Amino acid sequence: MSDTTHSTPAAVSGPRSARLLPYLLSLPALLVCVGILVPFVTAAYYSLQRYKLSMPQRRGFIWFDQYWNFFNDADFWHTVYVSMLYTVSTVGVELLLGLGIALLLRERSKVNNAASVALLLPLMTAPAIAALMWKLMTNPGFGVLSWVISLFGVTDFKWASAPSSAMFTVVLVDVWVYTPFIMILLLAGLRSLPTQPFEAAKLDGVPAHFVFFRITLPMLMPYMVTATLFRLLDSIQQFDIVYAMTQGGPGDSLLLFQVSAYLDFFQYTNVGRSAALMMILWAITYALSNVFIKQWLKLRERTHGAH
Amino acid sequence: MAHKGTSLKLLLNKHPYADAMIADIENFKKMTGMNVTWDVFPEDVYFDKVTAALSSGSTEYDAFMTGAYMTWTYGPAGWLVDLNEYIKGGKAAPNYDWEGVLPGLRSSTAWSGKPGDALGGPGAKQWCVPLGFEANNISYNRKMFDKIGVQVPKNLPDMMEVAAKITKDSGGAYGIGVRGSRSWATIHPGFLSGYANYGATDFTQEGGKLKAAMNSPQAKEFTKLWVKMIQDSGPKNWATYTWYQVGTDLGAGASGMIFDADILGYFMNGGDNKERGNLGYAAFAANPKATEPTANVWVWSLAMSSFSKNKDAAWDLIQWATGTDHCMFGARKMDLVNPIRTKVWQDPEFKEKINKYPGYLDQYTATAPKAQIYFTPQPMFFDLTTEWAAALQRMVAKEIPVDEGIDKLAASLDKQLKENGLG
Numbered sequence: 009m010s011d012t013t014h015s016t017p018a019a020v021s022g023p024r025s026a027r028l029l030p031y032l033l034s035l036p037a038l039l040v041c042v043g044i045l046v047p048f049v050t051a052a053y054y055s056l057q058r059y060k061l062s063m064p065q066r067r068g069f070i071w072f073d074q075y076w077n078f079f080n081d082a083d084f085w086h087t088v089y090v091s092m093l094y095t096v097s098t099v100g101v102e103l104l105l106g107l108g109i110a111l112l113l114r115e116r117s118k119v120n121n122a123a124s125v126a127l128l129l130p131l132m133t134a135p136a137i138a139a140l141m142w143k144l145m146t147n148p149g150f151g152v153l154s155w156v157i158s159l160f161g162v163t164d165f166k167w168a169s170a171p172s173s174a175m176f177t178v179v180l181v182d183v184w185v186y187t188p189f190i191m192i193l194l195l196a197g198l199r200s201l202p203t204q205p206f207e208a209a210k211l212d213g214v215p216a217h218f219v220f221f222r223i224t225l226p227m228l229m230p231y232m233v234t235a236t237l238f239r240l241l242d243s244i245q246q247f248d249i250v251y252a253m254t255q256g257g258p259g260d261s262l263l264l265f266q267v268s269a270y271l272d273f274f275q276y277t278n279v280g281r282s283a284a285l286m287m288i289l290w291a292i293t294y295a296l297s298n299v300f301i302k303q304w305l306k307l308r309e310r311t312h313g314a315h
Numbered sequence: 316m317a318h319k320g321t322s323l324k325l326l327l328n329k330h331p332y333a334d335a336m337i338a339d340i341e342n343f344k345k346m347t348g349m350n351v352t353w354d355v356f357p358e359d360v361y362f363d364k365v366t367a368a369l370s371s372g373s374t375e376y377d378a379f380m381t382g383a384y385m386t387w388t389y390g391p392a393g394w395l396v397d398l399n400e401y402i403k404g405g406k407a408a409p410n411y412d413w414e415g416v417l418p419g420l421r422s423s424t425a426w427s428g429k430p431g432d433a434l435g436g437p438g439a440k441q442w443c444v445p446l447g448f449e450a451n452n453i454s455y456n457r458k459m460f461d462k463i464g465v466q467v468p469k470n471l472p473d474m475m476e477v478a479a480k481i482t483k484d485s486g487g488a489y490g491i492g493v494r495g496s497r498s499w500a501t502i503h504p505g506f507l508s509g510y511a512n513y514g515a516t517d518f519t520q521e522g523g524k525l526k527a528a529m530n531s532p533q534a535k536e537f538t539k540l541w542v543k544m545i546q547d548s549g550p551k552n553w554a555t556y557t558w559y560q561v562g563t564d565l566g567a568g569a570s571g572m573i574f575d576a577d578i579l580g581y582f583m584n585g586g587d588n589k590e591r592g593n594l595g596y597a598a599f600a601a602n603p604k605a606t607e608p609t610a611n612v613w614v615w616s617l618a619m620s621s622f623s624k625n626k627d628a629a630w631d632l633i634q635w636a637t638g639t640d641h642c643m644f645g646a647r648k649m650d651l652v653n654p655i656r657t658k659v660w661q662d663p664e665f666k667e668k669i670n671k672y673p674g675y676l677d678q679y680t681a682t683a684p685k686a687q688i689y690f691t692p693q694p695m696f697f698d699l700t701t702e703w704a705a706a707l708q709r710m711v712a713k714e715i716p717v718d719e720g721i722d723k724l725a726a727s728l729d730k731q732l733k734e735n736g737l738g
Contacts, residue, residue, distance in 0.1 A: 061370055062388040062694035066736060148551035149489075149569050169495075169552035171712050257497030258554040258708040274363045275499075276698040277370070277388055 048290075055284035061277035074284040083260065087285075091264045093175065094250075095243040098182040099236060105183065106190030106235065107228075113191075114198045124195060131188040135181075139252035142181045143168070168253045171261040178262060181249050186242075190235045197231030198224075230307045237300040241293055265289040318628035319348030325632070326368065326379035327353050328361040331582070331652070332447040332615050333380060335645035336636050342644075343635045349628060369394040374622045377629040383424045383434075383614045384499070386442035387692050391428050396619040397440040399425075401630045411634055415656045419687035420445040424616050430693035430737050431520045443616035444637045445655040447645075450610035450686045451508040452678045454565060454580020455572035458593040459485055463571075471509055471540050471601040474574070478548035481571035490548030492564050492573040495556040497708060499700035503690070505574030506541060506707075507611040509601030511689040513537040517703075518691040525693060525738050527728040529703065530721045537601070539717045542710045554708045566590055574599060576613065577678060578652040584672055596674040598681035610682045611689045653679070695735060699728050 058070045078084040109127065113120040130138065145153045146167035157165055168177040201224070209219045247266035250256065256267040263271075265285060272282035327333040333355060340351055354376075356364050362385060368376055369389060381389065389395050400406070402413050413421070422435025424443045432439070453474075455467060463484045468474035478490025494501045507517075515534035518525045528534060545553050550564065562579045564570040566588030573580060577596060584594040600608045617633045619626060635641055639658060645651025646665045659665055660679070669676050690696065706724040709715045715723070732738025 060694075060735070061366075061392045063735065064392055143555065146552070149487075149564070164551070166551055166554075169554040171709070171714055254555060255497040257705060258712055259497075259705050259714060271701070274366055275701060276695070277366065277392070278698070 051283040051286055054279050055287045057280045059278075059280035059283075061279060070280075074280055075288070078284070078288070083263070084285075086260060087263050087265055087268050090175070090262060091244055091246075091289075094179065094182075094246060094262075094264055095240060097175070097179045098186070098243045098246075099239045101179065101183050102187045102190050102239060103232065103236060105187045107194055107232070109187070109191045110194035110198055113195055116199070124192065127191060128188045130185050131192075133185060134248075135185055136248040136252045138185050139178075139181055139249040142177070142184070143253055146177060169258060171258045174254055174258060174261050178250050178253055181253065182243070182246070185249070186239060190239060193235040193238075194228065194231055197228050201227050230304060233300060233304045233307060237297060237304065240296055240300070244293060244296070245289065316348045318625070318631060320350075321625050321628040322350040322352065323377045323625055323628055323632055324375060325351065325353040326365060326376040327355045328380045328615075329355050329357045330380070330615065331578075331650035332645070335649035335651045336446075336641070338649055339641050339644050342641075343632060346635070347628075347631055349631070351632065365389075369620065369622070372622050374620075374624055376620055377623040377625050378617055378619050378633055380446065381443055381616055381618045383443065383616060383688055384503070384690065384696055386424070386616075386618060387426065387694055387696050389618070390426065390440065390442045391694050394621050395442050396621055396623075396626060397442065398444055398619065398630070398633070399441045401634070402441060402444075406627070406630060408634060408638075411638055412656075412658075415639065415658055416445060416637070417448075417655055417657060417683065417686075419612065419683070419685075420448055420614055420655050423612060423614050423688040426692045431518065431523070431525050431691055434688055434692055443614075443618035444633055446615045446617050446637055447651050447655060448615065448653045448686075449576035449578050449613045450653070450679070450682045451504045451575060451612075452577045452580075452608065452610060452682060453572055453574055453597045453599045454577065454583065455595050455597065456488075456565065456568065456570075456590055456593055457595040457673070458590070459488065459568065459571050460595075467595070467597045468572075468599070470599075470603040470605075471537070471544070472603060474599075474601075475540065475544045475547065478544060478571065482548045485571060488569055488571055489550055489564075490571050491544060492550060492561040492570040493545065493553070493556070493575065494558065494561055495545070495549070495553035495704075495708065495711070497554070497701065497705050498557070499697050499704060500557065501704040501707065502700050503611055503613065504576055507689050508599075508609060509541065509574070510534065510537050511609040511611060512601040512605045514602070516689075516691065517700075518693070525691065525732050527699075527725040527732070527738075529728070530725040535718065535721055538707075538710070538721055542707070542717050545711050546713070549711075553711060565594070568593075577675070577682075581652050581672060581675065582650070594672075596672065596678045598678040607685055608682050609689065610686045612686050614688070693737060695731065695737065699731065702727065 055074060056069055056071050057067060059067050113124050145151045148154045148166065154165070166173055168174045205223050206219065209223060245266055246264055247270060250262050250264055251267050251270065254262050256263045256271065266289070269282045269285040269289070272278045272285065337353070343349070344351060365379055365381065365385070386395060407413060424445055425435045425439035425441045426432065427436060427438040428440060453467060459481065460467070463481060465477045465480055468477045474491065481488060481490040493505045513533045513536060515531055515537055516528050519528045550556055550560070550570070558576070558579060561573050561575050562583050565573050565580065566583035568590045580594055580596055583590065585591050598608045600606070617636055619629050619633060623629050637655065639656055642651065642654045642656050642659050643662060646654040646659045646662065647668065654660060654665070666676065703724060706720050710717050710720040729738050
């Protein structure tokens, strides 16, 4: 009797909690989705309006005019160009350097392990702080880098202050901050590669460059694609380094997407244009990540097939 | 004590003028029985915070610090209370003495909201009340000037010569410090003060529509000289120069003089600065044909949020912070360097304090009659003035000749004005 008495409530509460469990488990994901979707939908809504806070009387729906106007706007295409140039330059250089350093540190030794930890330090620096440090280091009056290049006879290099060298300077800072990110991913990849193909190649006396291009690189490719994807998505959304160093100048030379959208909203209170720029950036980011994820899946399949 | 027990919250910029207010706030609390709290943000992010708070309709802040230019955005957006309601509506204390505030500052903080209407003109709304100000003049390194054997420049061509000589003979320092970052803040200090002195304006009005006037003959004459001066004798990384770099270079002896806010030179003459005690001040009329300076002013002010739930109490605080007693306290005991009231400038104790800075009082006296905002008020101020700064950067970098750069700038601004129904 007592067993029956005790089992009745359990039998009732059991299925109810079982029914609620999936909802409870998915609640965090739902909350995250709401947190992402609400701003996204709001931005999409604003992007269809002529909406400048300082001119409320002109607010109204213009539907896709904002986007259409971009196509005829030289400033917008300049933003696309400099954003792409920045992204390709930073990710390209970081990938090459990161790979080079990872190859140098591939063998496990005390020195290599210590070096790989030490090389991570720039990654611990907030990008805006890094930009301010570099701004001081490149000051022509007292900057250590200006002094170093003056030893080689370069006395009038204006770093981020000249349109011709501004892109080079901010790319340099980005490379300093983020190369360790790629390096550590590729180092982890290199150290996890199976040893048999390399041992077989060694026994057969295969030249080093052949091993690198035919064995190491293809096997490392999924890691490279992953690192590139992360950096690409981050780099195309660059704001802090560029804004802290140049505010988008000199002239319009570094008006990247995020810098331009920030200025549009916070300085010019042009909500509509800022939102439309962000929607375009989202579309580019979405397209790029899709391409890379597909590529990554293909490579993973190929690698698994090889196994 | 009409609002005893009321709690007010302020949004303040980290600035000596805010420090002066905070140092004296206990007096206000005792007088009124109100509780006051505040958030202070550094200037780099301050106006982002203000924009975010106001655009979201937040009721968190009752009053906040602002510059007059910002009210050209905040006012038309409906975020500010027209303080005429209090000043002229019989809600000001009998001893408030609104007329005792410098007239140029009163008018500079009032605007009708109609693009192109004169500041302080008919129908102007008092969007904010001045708290303290900055006029743009020369601050210079007296020691360096004596050593090189140059005099304080009298006009822009003279300034170019003096700056060039400093760059050549000082043994490392450059001649003239002015701002150059890609921001409206590059245009408003020395540049606009000199520009106005040459008789140039930013816009003209034709049939109620605005038209860019950066390509007028006077504007071109001035801009050519300005650009050449920076190329010859400005800081090498001028395009990244903000208030901070201009000031610290003067304080560190890295520049011979600056044409910027007078209070910037004041602050650099004290503290731990290498050149403390060596700086002097002078009024400056850029145009050789001008008879007096036309210093553009930056007016730190207090404004009331439309979303405040304690408007009358907030007015009491604004009134106190901009009243004679607090102004006197700030000027005598704190670093309220440029007080807004004539009476304070005449105070013997304040005069004695300020006279320790050679030439400071004289530059104020010479500048005061025509110290005002020389921009045309309009709701696209930040868009268009930032583009002006970007154009200047291109000209200084020799990416584009000055004539062509100015013409392109004017054409671009006209296009934007037209697109937004202002031109």
